[in-house]
Amino acid sequence: MSKATDQNGTPVPQRLLAAATRLFAERGYDRTSVQEIVEAAGVTKGALYHYFGSKEDLLQEVYARVLRLQQERLDAFANAEAPVEERLRDAAADVVVTTIDNLDDASIFFRSMHHLSPEKNKQVRVERRRYHERFRALIEEGQRSGVFSSATPADLVVDYHFGSVHHLSTWYRPDGPLSRQEVADHLADLLLRALRP
Amino acid sequence: MSKATDQNGTPVPQRLLAAATRLFAERGYDRTSVQEIVEAAGVTKGALYHYFGSKEDLLQEVYARVLRLQQERLDAFANAEAPVEERLRDAAADVVVTTIDNLDDASIFFRSMHHLSPEKNKQVRVERRRYHERFRALIEEGQRSGVFSSATPADLVVDYHFGSVHHLSTWYRPDGPLSRQEVADHLADLLLRALRP
DNA sequence: ACCGGCAGACTAACCAGTCGGTATGTCATC
DNA sequence: GATGACATACCGACTGGTTAGTCTGCCGGT
Known part of the structure; x- marks a missing residue:
């Protein structure tokens, strides 16, 4: 000690x-x-x-940690050797599972982000944007190759899916009828079904 | 005066x-x-x-107003004379448009609900639940009649869609490339596409 | 003369951050 | 291997500022 x-x-x-x-x-x-x-x-x-320099630094550190983790996992799934639809499904389901595993982080993220000072907020947004773009690139890849419908702009599809992910902390209960994996599979399935040509 | x-x-x-x-x-x-x-x-x-009795009463009144409005509109669309898929599409698109029209209310709703005292919070949840159930009933109706896929529990579909609605205040910008009606049509389309049998 | 509608000074509580102080550990030197 | 110099890790009382809510009283209409 x-x-x-x-x-x-x-x-x-x-x-x-x-x-x-x-x-x-x-x-x-x-x-x-x-x-x-x-x-x-x-x-x-x-x-x-x-x-820590301030109470706010503590909050920022919470963000930084969860962002690093999610980005890492997304990159791993997105860059894997597999058909696009499979990579997207895996990535979409994984973010649901890890979000459920860290529901506290998730609710802090979307409820308290605006409490950060402008500079720190900007920094977080930049990180978040990179994440968003990697996900979008995956969808666009599938749209170009024709396995996904191009009816909806990829940007919007990403926001659609992440809306539901953020929303998880509002309704998901560990003691509910569905396990985190089941929820993840369902949500990934909804995304893939919406993207069918 | x-x-x-x-x-x-x-x-x-x-x-x-x-x-x-x-x-x-x-x-x-x-x-x-x-x-x-x-x-x-x-x-x-x-x-x-x-x-007003307190600062909190002010917040609760904001909620009550927006909830009444949304419930009223949902009921109107859900009880209309039309095929289920059309009613669902209209209702899903309308909630997007009215949410965009009242983005302030929406962001307050999802960011500050937990600031209400337990009793008032409960009251809001009850109202919100009624809204949720009316929407779910619409989906279940379509699932029973076979026009919607039953692959995903209706509850989850509702949360999926409202996640994206809630998320609107995070990314939608009035000066962006898409009008509120275009966004609404796209989001409703994604929902309906995900529900195709 | 009375009362709803409102002004604005006041209070009691709370809170982020500071600062001087202590205890423990590390390292160089003799 | 004792000694002193310095650093790291932490304590906890204190400060300056802010805030929700109260209370007394004025003012204009009926």
Whole structure:
């Protein structure tokens, strides 16, 4: 136990991030006081401001983490060796599963993004745009090769699908009738069916 | 000019509601101070607390208004004399158009609902559920009669579509390449295409 | 004379961020 | 292997600023 850890061995910065994620998702960014975060993490304000510049930095870090993860996974599926329709289906289903696995991150993402300062907001939007474009490229590839209908602009199709993904945190309940994989399969199926020529 | 109006003739409660709607959408509920609302409405706190019990009541009233409007329109389309697929298409497209017409209400709705107290939140959820169920019934009707595929549970289809509607406030820009009617037609088309048997 | 409609000063609570201080660890030097 | 210099990790009281809601009272209509 050399530094920055407690009895359970998790480093303080990670504990703070975890506590903040849970609380931000539960009560919202503005309604969560710094005091509550540090108490949940078992430290004090001094520790928080030692590792993070501000409360906002904490929020941005939550975003950065989830964005990195999703982009990584999308790239892996999109660049795989398989027919377009299969790659799209896999990518579309995967983002649903990982979103369900991190519902807290998801609800923070779409409810608290506008709480970031303009610069940080811009930074997040840039990252998000890259993700969007990779997904769109996949759809356009299928449209060019004729396996997907070109009736709808690819951009709109992407927004259609990600609307439903963001919406997951509103209605999905782990104890509901459908498992995350079933939901993912259904939503991917809806996307592919909408794209049939 | 007898009471509760100013130079432009709009009653004070409505001016307060309009100012609150705009500001809540712009900066979020928590970031909007009561002082800012009353200044935007051209009155003072005394006036606000004369008509509304609390800041939260103001938010709830915004919800109630938009819910009534949407429910009314859905019922009209769903109960019309026409084939199911046409009624669903019309209803699905209409909710997109009216959402775009009231983007402020939409973003408040999905970003600030969790700021309501538990009781008021429950009340809103009940209303929202009725809306959801009317829409679902429409899809189930089509599934039973065989014009829609039954591959996906109707519930999930509804959430899929409303996810995209909710998401509109994130990406739709009035000065973008697509008019609200074009967006509505495309989104309704995607829904209907996904439901093809 | 009374009352709805409103003004605006006031209060009690809260909160992000600061800052001086302490404890523990590391490393160079003798 | 003792000593001192310095750094890292953290504590917690304090501050300056903000905010929702209250309350007293004025004002114009009936």
